[in-house]
Amino acid sequence: MSDARALIFWGGWKGHDPEACASIVSDILRAEGMEVTSVEGADILQSEDLDRYALIVPMVTQVASDKEGVDRLCAAVRGGVGLGGFHGGMGDAFRDAPAYQFMVGGQWVAHPGDFIDYRIEVTRPDHPIMNGIDSFDYHSEQYFMHVDPGNEVLATTTFTGEHAPETAGTTMPVVWTRTFGTGRVFYSSLGHDSKELSEPAGREILRRGLVWATRTER
Template sequence: MTNSTHVVVLSGEGQHSDPWHPLQETSAALAGVLGEENEVTVVTSLDDLGARIGSADVLAVNASADRAEPVPDDTAFGRLLDGFLGRGGGLLAMHSSAVAFPGLPAWRSALGGTWKPGTSFHPPIGRTLIRKSALPHPLTEGLDEFWIFDERYTDLDFEPDVRLSPLYTHTENGATHRLVWTRTVGESRVLYDALGHDVRSFEAPEHVELLRRAVRWLSPRRS
């Protein structure tokens, strides 16, 4: 697999996790999906991330936070992220990563939208219909809306001057909310996927296909 895309999955632990998301399980499921076509390394500390990120083509962040204030690790992650995106690496951010690294400008800027305490919420987890947006995109070509058992993040807080390309949405309280979107940061591509609360999310074949396509699209090795 020496010529395959190298994906490093940062699986949150400790200050980069929360009591509600089984990150170890979802990181293993994500690694299993992506490992069918790529070389995948799962790390759980910033020291390990720092040692691996230099060879990574795609960084997948599956983390969270149960805090409102930053910690020193956040700043260290911001430096690694800036360097990674500065050389054109691709970023895949999963579900509760919209909650991760609170107060870190580099993270909010990279994603383009994050969870805002007191404003953002999600309806009860359950089987739900995810709708494809009308925006043409190679990641969704040939795919359609699909059913999945998951959470639907709602009323996320978006950067006002950041251009996002929504791929999938859901409807709540009569309004349409972005769930999966892409953007670019310099020469880097970014995809945020609000799905993935637990392993049932990876039982939806359409979600699995989207993630496989995402790595191909995100990788700087793309043709």
């Protein structure tokens, strides 16, 4: 992937440590041989030729959308640019833009109990993103999301109902892939902040998922 270009745009809620996370993900992608552009804010979506990138990584929790920018992002992915990301930076970006949520395949709505211990169950061990990764315990926010039933789900978590009785027994996607037009989309709800990105299984899933989503042909 030595000629692949990646765009990371970051910002929004400081609790997700967007600048530090962008730096970590930049290092991950550069180690894969990509040329990385990392910028603060989403204004670049309105002005940049997004089709020049092989991968776009949003990290903008709770940032309001600009219709032109979101439309241009959706058009780029539909045309073949890869989209990949994690946690609220991708799954809670542009809350006011259903077109973006439709492309991503989900939207965060709650994390009952805040930081808790829970279990990640690998459901597709045959998929290249999950190959060799066993189910594992995790400590973070257990994301409850509204998700597209058409997603290809690679890992799940099941809510006990301890912190929100109405969720008891609900099995929720944690990692998924999908296609949007001719573009590949990858999402993982793991990775609350830069410290959490050092967790081995979650970091490896993220690395593989971003590589998987990257466009390899024009």
